[in-house]
Amino acid sequence: MPKHFQAVKVSEHVYWVGAVDWVSRDFHGYSTPRGTTYNAFLIMADKVTLVDSVKAPFRDEFLTRVASVIDPSDIDLIVSNHSEMDHTGCLLDVADMVKPSRIVASPMGQKTIAAQFPGRPEVDVVKDGESLDLGNMALQFFETRMLHWPDSMFSYLAADRLLFSQDAFGMHYATCERFDDQLDPSVLNYEAGKYFANILMPYSPLITKLAQRLGELDLALDLVAPDHGPIWRKDIAGIVEKYVHWAQQKPTMKAVIPFDTMWGSTEKLSRSIAEGLHDGGACSRLLPLSGTDRATVATEILEAGALILGSPTINNQMFPRMADILAYLKGLKPRNLIGGVFGSYGWSGEAIGQLTTALSEMGIEVVTEPMAHKFVPDGDVLEQAREWGRGIAEEMARRVE
Ligand code: FEO
Helix, strand or coil: CCCCCCCEECCCCEEECCEEECCCCEECCEECCCCEEECCEEECCCCCEEECCCCHHHHHHHHHHHHCCCCHHHCCEEEECCCCHHHHCCHHHHHHHHCCCEEEECHHHHHHHHHHCCCCCCCEECCCCCEEECCCCEEEEEECCCCCCCCCEEEEEHHHCEEEEECCCCCCCCCCCCEHHHCCHHHHHHHHHHHHHHHHHHHHHHHHHHHHHHHHHCCCCCEEEECCCCEECCCHHHHHHHHHHHHHCCCCCEEEEEECCCCCHHHHHHHHHHHHHHHCCCEEEEEECCCCCHHHHHHHHCCCCEEEEECCEECCEECHHHHHHHHHHHHHCCCCCEEEEEEEECCCCHHHHHHHHHHHHCCCEECCCCEEEECCCCHHHHHHHHHHHHHHHHHHHHHCC
């Protein structure tokens, strides 16, 4: 084995043996300008236990890190907390090499792995609350269904006061550093929020319940180790509080305005609308879709109070980039937003109706008539757009606690 990838000691019995993906800029449609990591962990108990593995192309990096601690064939048990392929892509290869005595997963994890690798490897089910005997310590499991897959579960190593939280509390951020206190908190806040918005937002009610359950369990925690990004050891309370806050999706005085433009008229409207929102006490995020990817739009929506859409009409349709964004946002199920629609058009202006319908289908209340204008807006129209924006801000203010 080459020696250039080393494990990192995380706690008395646990090593990080994951992989750093410096290159990825797209994670199934989620922009990752800072790359990502696939975290896996080795518990050096009497029964040496591997918690999760990595995306298939990173198998050798991962195995090299394992080999910097022990011979991989000495791994006795494998735990799969989450069976999305960035954590199980090389599970079959690893199982063939290691020949563990057992692989364990949640009931749904067993099914998912069986669907990925028909016939093998054999996976045993562990149930919610069950503990796995590692010889001189135990690993306890907690199902976290739909956070964010049906199979998802947490594992808790009481011996090291360490919670393996799979995707939860993670982020896409490739770094040399492995711990939160070694990194810029503002970047961690942004990337953790981006991860929440793009991966976990649809399951916000379940996150609220999970937070309640974690509070009741009252686990002693020195470390929270997710499957992506840094391990939390300094600000565990902070990231848990942020999850509780984000899951509530309380409306704020922030308006998110994704827009596209053909000859600049819809852009002119958007600028005047932003001025009006400001007059009414709201702040705006104008997001030109010519240069804003869908994951960034979702991130902005996380702590917003209004979603205001602007599009011209092309061939009787909204702009394709807007259609992309709306398909994406609909799946994320944002809550507690109010909506508005605007745009310039040449002759028929179907986009306006399409955007209104899209907002309604997302459960977003459209609180005012659309601000639609034929061709190029003049000063009077731009003043109307400003007033239109101010009206939305006033409506936002009525809904903010
Ligand atoms: Fe990191 Fe849901 O996989």
